[in-house]
Amino acid sequence: MQCVTICTKNDLSELKQVIENQFSAKYHRFFQNENGLKAFTLNKKDLPEISIPMAKWINQSIFKNKIQKIIANKYQLLTEEERLQICLISIQRLKEENTGFNDMIRKQLLLQFELNNQLNLEGFVTFCLKEYQTELELLIEECLEEYLTEKDYYEFLELLRYFAEVEESRFGSLIIRAQKDGSYHYFDENLYDITSECKEIFFKDFADPEASEDDILVSILIILLPEQIYFLNAEYIQNTNILQTLKAVFQDRLLIDSGNHHFITGREL
Structure with missing residues (x-):
């Protein structure tokens, strides 16, 4: 052997x-x-x-x-x-x-x-x-x-997070609805679609035509600093890390729902 x-x-x-x-x-x-x-x-x-x-x-x-x-x-x-x-x-x-x-x-x-x-x-x-x-x-x-x-x-x-805490809110309630294609639609508290206005604000301040939907989302929230943020259809979010980022920054001001109903009125968007 x-x-x-x-x-x-x-x-x-x-x-x-x-x-x-x-x-x-x-x-x-x-x-x-x-x-x-x-x-x-x-x-x-x-x-x-x-x-x-x-x-x-x-x-x-x-x-x-x-x-x-x-x-x-x-x-x-x-x-x-x-x-x-x-x-x-x-x-x-x-x-x-x-x-x-x-x-x-x-x-x-x-x-x-x-x-x-x-x-x-x-x-x-x-x-x-x-x-x-x-x-x-x-x-x-x-x-x-x-x-x-x-x-x-x-x-x-x-x-x-510090910026969101110390700066005064510039918007009331903002409702964000995730779409199946990875984009987001934005609504005010009266359920009016303000997606075009929100994106116009973003491109006016940043002028970045190659920005992703997630970049636009975060930037809009930082610009507006809503008092309350409602997130609908969270299951359609393609980049799950974005929710963690928003939770870390806005904390209790962010409410997330996987359904397709308004949090307050129950009306469908």
């Missing part, structure tokens, strides 16, 4: 438990010293099967520490809290996208054992997974951009 051995400075207890639970009939043996588990040996013919949980373990355990080191080294200008948040987002993304990463690691494991019967895990990670580490750095950069974008978004929402 030809055996292969993996040596490492890392704790192997989690990998040991996974392998023993899934492959109890397979030949494998873990070596333990006073500092914990340091190496294990298995039958080479079992490697293709056992390499699957091994790759997953390397991805989730070894590269969790890699993420922390990359962020600490590359993003020193960020605060400790910001680095922690980016680290958490990156680890979550790594879990979500682990299939491609696991396959990449597994292929390299099998390739290395075609050449040698012994593998040092630290050397394997450093020298054989350079492509993986490049992908990991790109993932962290994407998570950084996502974090900063979200941070800017919430800061912007705070400004809009």
Whole structure:
């Protein structure tokens, strides 16, 4: 029987438990010293099967520490809290996208054992997974951009919320009816259709012919600052995040209904 051995400075207890639970009939043996588990040996013919949980373990355990080191080294200008948040987002993304990463690691494991019967895990990670580490750095950069974008978004929402609170309302009750095509129709409290007037106000102030319906909606509400906002046919809203934005900014002034009736009179629009 030809055996292969993996040596490492890392704790192997989690990998040991996974392998023993899934492959109890397979030949494998873990070596333990006073500092914990340091190496294990298995039958080479079992490697293709056992390499699957091994790759997953390397991805989730070894590269969790890699993420922390990359962020600490590359993003020193960020605060400790910001680095922690980016680290958490990156680890979550790594879990979500682990299939491609696991396959990449597994292929390299099998390739290395075609050449040698012994593998040092630290050397394997450093020298054989350079492509993986490049992908990991790109993932962290994407998570950084996502974090900063979200941070800017919430800061912007705070400004809009403050503005909506301190500025005097310029309109009474505004009724908004979502359409199946993603557009919105606007009505005053007497149920008069004022869609054209509202859009005219928007284009007069912003003059952006490429603005989306959602951009126009938010801008109209910020311009008018209605005392009360009634939203009808919410199930037709294509961008569900828009409701979260409106709730964050206007809070109790926003009432949402999935039906097709006026909130006050019961009359259909």
